[in-house]
Amino acid sequence: MNDSSIRLSVGFIGLGMMGRGMAQHVLVKGHQVGLLLRSQDSETRCADLLLAGAKGLTTSAQVAAMADVLIICVTGSPEVEEVILAQHGVLEGIKAGCVVVDCSTSQPDSTRHLAAAITAKGALFLDAALTGTPKHAEEGQLNLLVGGDKTVLERVRPVFELFAKNIFYCGEVGAGHTTKLLHQFVVLGNAAILAEAFSCAKKTGVNLEVLCDVIDSGGANSTAFQRLRPYVLEGNDQMFRFSIGNAHKDMRYYARMTGEARAVSYLGDAVHNTYTVATNLGYTPQFIPHLINSVDTVNGALPDPENN
Missing domain, CATH: 3.40.50.720 (NAD(P)-binding Rossmann-like Domain)
Incomplete structure (x- = not known):
């Protein structure tokens, strides 16, 4: 073969x-x-x-x-x-x-x-x-x-x-799926951090275009950022075509895996919770960039209806 x-x-x-x-x-x-x-x-x-x-x-x-x-x-x-x-x-x-x-x-x-x-x-x-x-x-x-x-x-x-x-x-x-869950934790954790950062930036009046340029030029740059950037600046969510529902499922699997392995999961639990909240708010079918809207909602801001 x-x-x-x-x-x-x-x-x-x-x-x-x-x-x-x-x-x-x-x-x-x-x-x-x-x-x-x-x-x-x-x-x-x-x-x-x-x-x-x-x-x-x-x-x-x-x-x-x-x-x-x-x-x-x-x-x-x-x-x-x-x-x-x-x-x-x-x-x-x-x-x-x-x-x-x-x-x-x-x-x-x-x-x-x-x-x-x-x-x-x-x-x-x-x-x-x-x-x-x-x-x-x-x-x-x-x-x-x-x-x-x-x-x-x-x-x-x-x-x-x-x-x-x-x-x-x-x-x-099983090693392929274990490795994938670790990969997902890193990517989806990065996306969750970026969602919080952009939500905070909007509330503190930071210029989002300047912030994106700063992240792009420094150690905070990442694939997750590059896929979120078009949404932050243009409302285009097509560069991160992975649903919040799937992300929540992956982080649920990761939480189960770390629990069975008795591994430390302080950050994993926080990331899992971020996607759980977004799912509970009805963002399940939306692509990952809409996690920013979920964080805005939790923080008491009204999401932009055009991006929700």
């Missing part, structure tokens, strides 16, 4: 902002692609892939049955557990030797449980969490954080290289 000239059957479960771009790159390179399409909306969203030769399927079991490599890219552990364990799920259709890859952001303990269930069927498992944006998915420039048997990673590396610019081997099963 490590020969890039071999044509494989690759199944995709989860065709949102990330999964659809990944599937497109695999299809363009000539592999047979199966897509789980359970609604008219998903069929419409993937119409171009179907016209290009992808096969639409209606159950996870059907996708598993056709796949040499099965890539799952859904929201989190409950969704992964459903597609694998539920009736007409992956375990009902999977064939021996298939490599199941969970690209979701999942809880490591759930990941290890599902890996054991899959290997009991004679299949193989990798957790391969993603970092990057939907634009990176469209461009085939994602990062993959992989946990599992390194020899299995080498088998499917040619598939991963179709949509990833960096492939990091993190360790045994």
Whole structure:
């Protein structure tokens, strides 16, 4: 399977902002692609892939049955557990030797449980969490954080290289998802700090454009800042297309992980609380830049209705 000239059957479960771009790159390179399409909306969203030769399927079991490599890219552990364990799920259709890859952001303990269930069927498992944006998915420039048997990673590396610019081997099963949660804590924690800073700046009369230039030129600069800056100055939230609801879920997973590890989480708890409050205020579907509005609301200011 490590020969890039071999044509494989690759199944995709989860065709949102990330999964659809990944599937497109695999299809363009000539592999047979199966897509789980359970609604008219998903069929419409993937119409171009179907016209290009992808096969639409209606159950996870059907996708598993056709796949040499099965890539799952859904929201989190409950969704992964459903597609694998539920009736007409992956375990009902999977064939021996298939490599199941969970690209979701999942809880490591759930990941290890599902890996054991899959290997009991004679299949193989990798957790391969993603970092990057939907634009990176469209461009085939994602990062993959992989946990599992390194020899299995080498088998499917040619598939991963179709949509990833960096492939990091993190360790045994669960290590990819553990590393992703640590990454999310750093990024989402940075965003939470910036949201507080910009809220305070508005209340103290600081020129936001000057503040952005100062941050850009010094040690406070970061990827999170660069993605928030267009919103602060122009109201454009499209550079940080990750929902507050997903951020809250990731920080909830991080809090559980640190608790199980008995690790210090003073800042983690504060960041988790920031996203919990934003979720309780109804910001769940909004992208991360709207966290600034949430902080403004908590501090007693009325959010700008055009940005809310």
